[in-house]
Amino acid sequence: MTLSTLDxxxxxxxTKKSGLVWVRGTGPERALWHAWLDGAAHVLGDGPGEQPFPGLxxxxxxEVTVRSKDKGGRLxxxxxxxxxxxPGGEAWNTAVAELKGKRLNAPDGERMTERWASQCRLLRLEPLSVDSSGHQGSLAAAPxxxxxxxxxxxxxxxPKLLLKRRGRASGR
Known part of the structure; x- marks a missing residue:
């Protein structure tokens, strides 16, 4: 099934505006940071110190669920x-360049792309169809x-320490 232009x-x-997407393959649903590039979401992980995505x-x-960045509700x-x-292909290099700017607190800074190439997986999530079933209820799941x-x-x-500080702040 082909997506309409509007979908x-x-x-x-x-997806571009959301910092996280919730992704479910055959494993549990996971919140993943990503980058939107060339018509697809790109996620990197499954290596030491990176986000896991079992079942992908x-x-x-x-199934990808996109939430609102400000309200957190499903969009x-x-x-x-x-x-x-x-690793090493043109698509991989382009995606990694985009993801590198979004990766916060990397333990190895400039060497992270080498680590990603040798120890991680980069997945491209290409849209197939939009779920128009209109989910009912919360969709909340236990952590x-x-x-x-x-x-x-x-x-x-x-508690005693906090009460002391509050007393000093109010001038007592």
Whole structure:
């Protein structure tokens, strides 16, 4: 099925403006940072220190949900053909140049493109169709388990410390 010009414009504008897209292949849905380039979203990961995207493989189909950057609500959901780009090719180099500017806090700075070429995967998500089913309800899901959890009980003395500071700030 071919996308209409209007559907393609909606997908492109919404995806370009969103910092994250939610992508589901055969695995769990994941929030992924991306770059829109040449009519498709490009995501990089599956390597050390990069975002994981299990269930996405070359030739598969994925569901991409784009959220509003300011309100966080769903703008559009579209189906994508997943194409893995090989390191060193023209398409790979162009996409990596765009993604490099969006990658925040890279541990290896200028050497990150070399690491990406040897240890990561770059996927191109090409729009196939727009989901017009009109999802009902919240679409909220429980967070995936992660070792990065930092939630711990607050220290016993913290409330007292905060109350002292508040008292000093109000001139007591």
């Amino acid at each position: 393609l414009a909606l997908v492109e504008e919404a 493989s070359d030739g598969s189909v994925a 559009v959901t579209w189906r994508a053909q997943v194409v893995e780009l090989r 995936l388990p992660t070792p990065a959890t930092t939630r711990q009980p607050i220290p016993a003395g913290l």
